[in-house]
Amino acid sequence: MSPTRVLVLNSGSSSVKYQLLDMGDGSRLAVGLVERIGEESGRLKHTPAGGDVREWTGDIPDHESALKAVSAELAKDGLGLDSPELAAIGHRVVHGGRRFTAPTVIDDAVLAEIERLIPVAPLHNPANLTGIRTAQALRPDLPQVAVFDTAFHTTMPESAARYAIDVETADAHRIRRYGFHGTSHAYVSRETAKLLGRAPEEVNVIVLHLGNGASASAVRAGECVDTSMGLTPLEGLVMGTRSGDLDPAVIFHLMRVGGMSADETDTLLNKRSGLVGLCGDNDMREIRRRIDEGDERARLAFDIYIHRLKKYIGAYYAVLGRVDAVAFTAGVGENAAPVREAAVAGLAELGLAVDGDLNAVRGDEPRLISPADARVAVAVVPTDEEMEIATQTYALVMGTKGSGNLT
Ligand SMILES: Nc1ncnc2c1ncn2[C@@H]1O[C@H](COP(=O)(O)OP(=O)(O)O)[C@@H](O)[C@H]1O
Ligand SMILES: CC(=O)OP(=O)(O)O
Ligand SMILES: [Mg+2]
16 A cells, blocks of 8 residues: 655744644644754654653754654654655745745755745745755655645736836846745635635635734635735734835835844844834733733734734725635634734624624634624634645645646
8 A cells, every 4th residue: 555644844944843644534643843943942842643742842953953853753653754654745835936836846956946035035945945855864765745835826916916116127036926824825715615615716715824924815716816925924914023014115214324234124024023023022922911911012012913904804805805704814813812803893894793702712623703694704714734735745746636846
């Protein structure tokens, strides 16, 4: 029998999320997270199916050592990377530019292209590359598949994808809006249709992926028609550490008047802005706790976050013309009821409302939180980027889906 297991690696700037899945029956054999890579003390949390959670803290200087630690943890349960039951390793790759519109088996040319895109995904693509190279070194015989955050957004029309700048300059530097979190937007929009009991082709959905990075998308009949992130994952919503939208002249001002270099400005906007820049915290749990204690800075940070979110809901309502559902997902979207409530507050004229009791319910299943008679469904739809990456990876290596390889 051919192997059916897929290891999924989601390497972020300072973390690696991973899952080992059996695509034969869709079961999860192990899930885990390595955090604080490169910081003073790293942390690994590993949960084998049906077993106890194992946690340790220690020195994890880089992504290579993180992956080796993951491999050692899996081996303790007899699920090591040397297992003949492993069919492939699926990697989340954040920036795929315009060339990658589908999952792709990784070869040297694909690696070179991911590397070429580092300047437009400086927080993400380097970590993704290290993940791939380390996995290749551990299992050179296995197919390694890249699943791109940008792929789902390649259907955006030119009117949404182009910036209004000189066309020749834009084309010379491949400047356009690519969009990110596409695996999540694709999965969540499909799951939302399922929740409504309809086919994806029949529904228009606004997906709000609110994690540490955050983005919104407008999905018409299963296809992305607009999304809030752009050339890089910096545009759009207010995020944990990123500013999202601002007047581009802020950057010239910081450089000319503030004496900052391009790199310093980049770091300011990507790492010291958003919620952390506004109030010192990027975790929504902590911000809510501070608000409950009467903290004004936390309150203002929350209000700015919500104001931007509401603007995007309105914008994508207009883009779609008819909206069947608004779906909240990712860490904040799935867990922070006050964010969901505030984001749609005052939008009853648009048919949008949340029911307080339904909104307070916690759980892992997709669920409606709008009143029964609402014109537009508001839903919490947990994302599952890892399952989606595993599904696409397995389909590709089993030959049931064409590769989006370089053309
Ligand atoms: N119970 C909760 N209540 C409010 N916010 C939460 C909760 N759990 C997680 N979060 C938020 O989710 C964020 C992480 O979301 P996640 O989707 O895991 O992000 P990423 O994939 O970008 O690391 C945290 O920074 C925190 O703000
Ligand atoms: C693209 C992006 O912002 O990803 P993340 O939310 O994992 O940082
Ligand atoms: Mg995420």
